[in-house]
Amino acid sequence: MPQNLTQKIIDAHRITGEMTPGSEVALRIDQTLTQDATGTMAYLQFEAMGVPRVRTELSVSYVDHNTLQMGFRNPDDHRYLRTVAARYGVVYSPAGTGICHQLHLENFARPGRTLIGSDSHTPTAGGVGCLAMGAGGLSVALAMAGEPYTISMPKVVRIWLEGELTGWAAAKDIILHLLGELSVKGGVGRVMEFAGPGVASLSVPERATITNMGAELGATTSIFPSDEQTRSFFKAMGREDEFELLLADEDAEYDEEVRIDLSTLEPLVAAPHMPDVRMTVRELAGKKVDQSAIGSCTNSSYADLKTVAQMLDGQRIKPETDLLVSPGSKQVLNMLAAEGLISPMLTAGARLLECTCGPCIGMGGSPVSSGVSVRTFNRNFEGRSGTQDGQVYLASPQTAAMCALKGEFTDPATWGEPPAKPEFPAEVPSIRHLFLMPPADGSEVEVLRGPNIVPLENFEALTETLETTVQLKVADNITTDHILPAGPQITALRSNIPAISEYIYSRVDADFVSRIREAGGGVIVGGENYGQGSSREHAALGPRHLGVAAVIVKSLARIHRANLVNFGILPLTFVNPGDYERLEQGAALTVPVGSITPGGEIEVQVAGIGGVLLQNDLTENELAIIQSGGLLNFVRAQADHA
Ligand code: MIC
Ligand code: SF4
Numbered sequence: 001m002p003q004n005l006t007q008k009i010i011d012a013h014r015i016t017g018e019m020t021p022g023s024e025v026a027l028r029i030d031q032t033l034t035q036d037a038t039g040t041m042a043y044l045q046f047e048a049m050g051v052p053r054v055r056t057e058l059s060v061s062y063v064d065h066n067t068l069q070m071g072f073r074n075p076d077d078h079r080y081l082r083t084v085a086a087r088y089g090v091v092y093s094p095a096g097t098g099i100c101h102q103l104h105l106e107n108f109a110r111p112g113r114t115l116i117g118s119d120s121h122t123p124t125a126g127g128v129g130c131l132a133m134g135a136g137g138l139s140v141a142l143a144m145a146g147e148p149y150t151i152s153m154p155k156v157v158r159i160w161l162e163g164e165l166t167g168w169a170a171a172k173d174i175i176l177h178l179l180g181e182l183s184v185k186g187g188v189g190r191v192m193e194f195a196g197p198g199v200a201s202l203s204v205p206e207r208a209t210i211t212n213m214g215a216e217l218g219a220t221t222s223i224f225p226s227d228e229q230t231r232s233f234f235k236a237m238g239r240e241d242e243f244e245l246l247l248a249d250e251d252a253e254y255d256e257e258v259r260i261d262l263s264t265l266e267p268l269v270a271a272p273h274m275p276d277v278r279m280t281v282r283e284l285a286g287k288k289v290d291q292s293a294i295g296s297c298t299n300s301s302y303a304d305l306k307t308v309a310q311m312l313d314g315q316r317i318k319p320e321t322d323l324l325v326s327p328g329s330k331q332v333l334n335m336l337a338a339e340g341l342i343s344p345m346l347t348a349g350a351r352l353l354e355c356t357c358g359p360c361i362g363m364g365g366s367p368v369s370s371g372v373s374v375r376t377f378n379r380n381f382e383g384r385s386g387t388q389d390g391q392v393y394l395a396s397p398q399t400a401a402m403c404a405l406k407g408e409f410t411d412p413a414t415w416g417e418p419p420a421k422p423e424f425p426a427e428v429p430s431i432r433h434l435f436l437m438p439p440a441d442g443s444e445v446e447v448l449r450g451p452n453i454v455p456l457e458n459f460e461a462l463t464e465t466l467e468t469t470v471q472l473k474v475a476d477n478i479t480t481d482h483i484l485p486a487g488p489q490i491t492a493l494r495s496n497i498p499a500i501s502e503y504i505y506s507r508v509d510a511d512f513v514s515r516i517r518e519a520g521g522g523v524i525v526g527g528e529n530y531g532q533g534s535s536r537e538h539a540a541l542g543p544r545h546l547g548v549a550a551v552i553v554k555s556l557a558r559i560h561r562a563n564l565v566n567f568g569i570l571p572l573t574f575v576n577p578g579d580y581e582r583l584e585q586g587a588a589l590t591v592p593v594g595s596i597t598p599g600g601e602i603e604v605q606v607a608g609i610g611g612v613l614l615q616n617d618l619t620e621n622e623l624a625i626i627q628s629g630g631l632l633n634f635v636r637a638q639a640d641h642a
Pocket of ligand 1: 037119486534535536
């Protein structure tokens with residue numbers, strides 16, 4: 001039977017399960033990646049499993065999210081990550097080497113491989129035909145221990161690209177267009193597989209911008225074929241031997257299709273506060289811009305920044321507009337420096353930041369009060385920039401550079417003819433010697449911890465009946481940034497669950513933590529697409545620490561749902577979405593936990609209202625995990641029985 005790309009890779013890695021959409025498939029995982037903010041937990045969990053060495057083909061630990069080292073906590077985390085990597089056979093990428101997804105694309109991602117990463121933008125590697133998925137830290141830890149990764153078999157959507165980009169339209173505009181068409185939940189349960197004649201015109205870094213931001217569609221992942229463009233990328237990266245041709249079969253079938261004529265696109269933005277609020281730059285022309293920020297795992301490639309340098313060359317940005325530039329990796333930075341492209345940016349007034357996530361996760365670079373910030377990033381959730389009333393627009397590097405030059409939204413077309421699309425230089429400098437390769441035998445390596453690295457707590461198994469109260473009611477599209485904000489102070493506590501739990505929902509309802517503490521636990525009620533965005537499992541671990549036993553919502557985002565299961569929180573959905581209106585904050589309810597069956601319905605009794613029907617989409621295994629109080633308990637119990 002002819003197969004599409006997604007089916008080919010899934011089939012080749014399938015341990016159990018059928019490839020019918022919606023059924024559970026367990027996949028062998030070739031590669032894993034972690035970053036510092038999620039990595040400390042992932043390695044603590046890996047250590048708790050007692051496995052002597054990682055069992056993947058390749059596992060890499062990147063330090064890119066929090067590199068500020070304000071106080072001992074953050075550098076202690078880095079030291080822990082370095083030593084735990086050496087101990088268990090993981091490649092370590094030190095702070096400042098680059099952003100995990102950019103580095104992984106340049107150095108390690110391979111066509112046809114499976115990759116899971118404890119970061120929601122892991123699908124970036126889909127730009128070279130790798131099946132790459134974001135996951136919670138515990139799922140990544142299990143994959144490092146050699147366990148399969150289970151997903152619900154996605155539908156495969158063929159995104160058929162015709163024509164070529166013209167004028168100032170960029171790869172970012174393709175994904176902003178798609179987000180406008182499909183919305184932040186349009187990709188749920190789906191893989192976005194790119195095909196059609198337009199694919200050949202897109203370079204790997206352009207493809208990676210698109211697969212990166214496919215995460216914002218809620219998609220399981222996004223993937224491009226591995227073709228001649230991919231071959232030339234691997235050649236430039238000095239690893240042509242790792243290239244493999246990987247195409248969908250000609251008459252492969254797809255579950256759905258979306259068509260885009262690239263030649264019709266123009267510069268777009270996503271307006272505050274969601275990546276799917278699509279507008280054209282022309283519509284916003286003249287609106288004042290306080291800050292432009294260029295970088296992040298979405299748009300920090302050599303080609304992106306070279307174009308920006310060419311636009312800024314010989315010009316001066318508006319002095320009232322701050323321009324921040326973060327290259328995606330030291331390789332990108334070295335190439336720009338070698339070609340004399342840093343100086344034009346600095347001379348024009350830009351500020352050069354370290355090769356890290358930086359302002360994208362609110363690590364500095366916050367806009368002024370109610371300021372307008374135009375960012376080449378992938379998320380513009382309210383408050384994520386570190387300024388609660390900041391107005392963040394997402395755009396291409398070209399648009400962001402133009403806004404900095406003019407101090408207001410300006411169609412880049414007014415700059416003139418766009419600079420030619422940059423090609424890699426003949427010699428691309430390798431930075432691979434900066435990665436710390438683990439010793440062949442790490443068993444003697446001492447893992448160094450610090451006082452902020454707090455061991456995992458043991459969670460109790462679920463009771464038969466739950467007498468509880470609704471401790472918080474929230475609306476649709478709640479992100480994990482709402483549940484647990486980022487920024488330097490809070491992110492420094494990622495390896496300390498009791499401490500970080502103090503910030504759960506702190507920006508949504510400042511009284512939430514004290515209220516749920518007083519009540520001794522409770523449940524959360526939410527709307528559609530609950531838990532979209534970041535993969536941070538702390539958004540499940542923190543609530544669990546505070547006694548959240550269940551979330552009752554209209555629908556859930558994939559990674560957060562998995563994190564809830566991993567930490568023993570019941571994900572329940574309304575059978576009648578209208579019941580959302582009836583279940584108010586403060587309501588007392590009785591949940592007959594013992595009578596929950598996989599995929600079944602239960603009636604919870606709500607004081608003063610009566611019965612409310614809820615359902616779950618849990619598999620037998622997932623339900624057993626929740627009943628044991630979480631995945632670690634479940635795995636331990638299984639090991640005891642073996
Ligand atoms: C993000 O972009 O939100 C992050 C920060 O990279 C997260 C991971 C985290 O919270 O540590 C993600 O995307 O998964
Ligand atoms: Fe880092 Fe931002 Fe990318 Fe997340 S989205 S990995 S914070 S650059």
